[in-house]
Amino acid sequence: SQQGEEDPQALSIQEGENATMNCSYKTSINNLQWYRQNSGRGLVHLILIRSNEREKHSGRLRVTLDTSKKSSSLLITASRAADTASYFCALDNSGGYNKLIFGAGTRLAVHP
Amino acid sequence: GAVVSQHPSWVICKSGTSVKIECRSLDFQATTMFWYRQFPKQSLMLMATSNEGSKATYEQGVEKDKFLINHASLTLSTLTVTSAHPEDSSFYICSAVGDLKRESAYEQYFGPGTRLTVT
Numbered sequence: 001s002q003q004g005e006e007d008p009q010a011l012s013i014q015e016g017e018n019a020t021m022n023c024s025y026k027t028s029i030n031n032l033q034w035y036r037q038n039s040g041r042g043l044v045h046l047i048l049i050r051s052n053e054r055e056k057h058s059g060r061l062r063v064t065l066d067t068s069k070k071s072s073s074l075l076i077t078a079s080r081a082a083d084t085a086s087y088f089c090a091l092d093n094s095g096g097y098n099k100l101i102f103g104a105g106t107r108l109a110v111h112p
Numbered sequence: 113g114a115v116v117s118q119h120p121s122w123v124i125c126k127s128g129t130s131v132k133i134e135c136r137s138l139d140f141q142a143t144t145m146f147w148y149r150q151f152p153k154q155s156l157m158l159m160a161t162s163n164e165g166s167k168a169t170y171e172q173g174v175e176k177d178k179f180l181i182n183h184a185s186l187t188l189s190t191l192t193v194t195s196a197h198p199e200d201s202s203f204y205i206c207s208a209v210g211d212l213k214r215e216s217a218y219e220q221y222f223g224p225g226t227r228l229t230v231t
Binding site: 040 | 116118144146148153154155156157158161203205207209219220221222223224225227
């Protein structure tokens with residue numbers, strides 16, 4: 001399967017703690033993207049990391065990519081209750097056609 | 113900028129009827145749109161890739177005669193679920209890719225989704 005595999009499937013933390021989600025995959029990729037989805041809603045793009053990049057930051061988000069291990073991680077620092085959502089990694093290995101294969105997702109619950 | 117809308121946001125239909133879902137890019141031209149379906153607490157599964165002015169490309173296992181896709185303009189793609197059955201009940205999400213010359217060429221902008229319930 002080309003699908004990314006994420007772990008953990010679910011994560012429950014307290015506000016202020018950091019949350020780390022991991023994504024592993026099996027194929028080569030052009031880029032890997034992380035998305036957030038609130039329950040029953042559309043997806044919001046968080047970060048895109050290209051295959052030749054190792055780390056990217058955006059506000060409280062930090063994404064790493066290790067192509068040798070075929071894995072990526074998303075770190076949310078100083079989490080807030082509003083960060084409660086499902087987080088998906090998505091692989092683009094379509095050679096420029098922007099076709100994404102989504103992982104199973106991690107359901108994050110941040111408790112006040 | 114980069115807003116994608118879907119209409120309707122939810123729909124209930126009877127088994128055997130057809131339902132059309134619209135996906136519009138409101139402030140940019142989308143050369144490519146994608147259609148996904150998502151079952152409860154599951155991931156998004158890509159159904160098809162829709163390119164303006166050409167036939168859609170369907171993923172393996174997706175029936176093209178059942179899920180008709182039309183991308184008639186650079187701002188509109190439609191998905192028609194024909195002869196819907198209860199197992200077609202799902203959350204359908206579209207996304208759009210804009211001008212590939214821009215920095216954010218790889219970013220997909222997602223619509224809010226359409227929840228289809230077939231009774």
